[in-house]
Amino acid sequence: MNDPFYAHYRALRVQRHAHGIVEIVMSGEGANKSALATANADMHRELAQIWRDVDRDPDARVALIRGEGKGFSAGGDLQLVEDMATHFDVRARVWREARDLVYNVINCSKPVVSAMHGPAVGAGLVAGLLADISIAAKTARIIDGHTRLGVAAGDHAAIVWPLLCGMAKAKYYLLLCEPVSGEEAERIGLVSLAVDESDLLPKAFEVAARLANGSQTAVRWTKYALNNWLRMAGPTFDTSLALEFMGFAGPDVREGVQSLRERRAPDFPGGDPFGDPFGDPSGDLFGP
Numbered sequence: 001m002n003d004p005f006y007a008h009y010r011a012l013r014v015q016r017h018a019h020g021i022v023e024i025v026m027s028g029e030g031a032n033k034s035a036l037a038t039a040n041a042d043m044h045r046e047l048a049q050i051w052r053d054v055d056r057d058p059d060a061r062v063a064l065i066r067g068e069g070k071g072f073s074a075g076g077d078l079q080l081v082e083d084m085a086t087h088f089d090v091r092a093r094v095w096r097e098a099r100d101l102v103y104n105v106i107n108c109s110k111p112v113v114s115a116m117h118g119p120a121v122g123a124g125l126v127a128g129l130l131a132d133i134s135i136a137a138k139t140a141r142i143i144d145g146h147t148r149l150g151v152a153a154g155d156h157a158a159i160v161w162p163l164l165c166g167m168a169k170a171k172y173y174l175l176l177c178e179p180v181s182g183e184e185a186e187r188i189g190l191v192s193l194a195v196d197e198s199d200l201l202p203k204a205f206e207v208a209a210r211l212a213n214g215s216q217t218a219v220r221w222t223k224y225a226l227n228n229w230l231r232m233a234g235p236t237f238d239t240s241l242a243l244e245f246m247g248f249a250g251p252d253v254r255e256g257v258q259s260l261r262e263r264r265a266p267d268f269p270g271g272d273p274f275g276d277p278f279g280d281p282s283g284d285l286f287g288p
Contacts, residue, residue: 005057011043012050019212020061021205022054026124027068036074037067039123041094044080047123048097051104051112061212063108064204065127066115073124075145078257084248085257095245098123102156102237105130106227109220111211115204116140116182117197126156129164129190130230132223133211135204136182137197142190146244148177149260150252150268154244159230159237165190 006014013025026037026047037043054063067073084091105112105127114131120142128134129142136142144161146153153174161170165188173180186194195203211219247253252268259266 005059006050006053009046009050011037011040011046014050016059017205019209020059021208021212022057022060022063024050024054024063024065025068026065026073036069036071036119037124038074038077039080040077041080044076044094044097044101044123047127048101048104051101051108054110054112055104055108057110060110061216062111062113062208064113064115064208065124065131066201066204067117067120067124071118072114072116072120072128072140073122074119075122075149078260081149081248081253081257084245085253088249091245091248095241098126098155098245099238099241101126102130102159102241103234106230109224111219111223113204113208113211115200116142116191117200119143121145123155129160130156133193133207134191135193135195135200135207136185136191137200138181138183138186138194139197140182140185140194142180142182142185143177144174145177147175148256148266150250150254150256150266151245151247152240152243154237154241156237158240159233161190163229163233 003014003016011026013027015023015025017023026043039047051063054060080090080094084094101123111133112127112131113133113135114128115135116128117137117140120128120136120140122145125142125144144153144157146155146157157170157174161174169188172178180188180190182191182194185191193203255266255268
């Protein structure tokens with residue numbers, strides 16, 4: 001049962017541990033706790049809200065987020081994606097939650113540790129990679145699936161991937177939706193640490209305890225100062241999120257959803273539906 005401070009959460013399970021560690025678990029739906037946690041409407045909303053509550057929780061020193069069962073997190077619920085594609089009000093609501101999720105993790109004064117195993121996709125991955133200390137099992141599979149779905153890589157991608165692993169690697173993995181193993185993610189700097197899966201939770205709790213037992217002013221103010229790099233990238237993030245949600249109103253996302261339902265490769269239309277993006281009628285930005 002959730003702690004009374006977090007009793008209103010349903011999709012997330014919250015538990016307190018010694019040293020002021022607050023454990024946040026993304027679990028499978030209903031009785032099937034071995035299933036991947038899918039970012040349905042409830043999960044998406046709660047993942048955006050939880051960081052504000054952690055921030056104002058007087059007993060919380062560190063948040064630790066993990067998945068349950070087969071992996072860290074699944075992608076977005078396809079029904080929610082279809083509702084976003086069809087209804088403006090749903091699209092606007094989820095856009096605001098996606099924005100709040102990123103900024104609330106960045107602005108949470110308490111340090112966040114993530115422990116990622118198995119697939120790490122979707123809204124859960126936002127918290128996983130924006131965590132102050134990100135720890136992945138060597139066999140974890142980190143996937144940003146936006147372009148596979150037919151929308152721009154918004155969420156956390158543009159704000160943090162280039163900073164963590166460089167622009168060349170960020171473009172390779174984000175444009176192609178290539179999976180990154182936990183071991184490779186550590187090598188390129190996308191995550192803080194990669195460990196054997198059997199060591200994942202012990203290591204995550206060890207790191208969380210060290211943070212919790214340190215000087216809270218020193219830890220929190222260091223996080224605040226470092227995260228100014230991310231705040232400076234705010235306009236880049238806002239643009240990527242706007243383009244992602246513009247895509248949810250377009251035709252490609254329908255093919256993306258249908259192909260996922262049918263377990264086949266997507267067949268997106270060819271050609272350039274936008275013309276010259278810079279408004280040059282000749283199509284040659286730099287002249288003849």
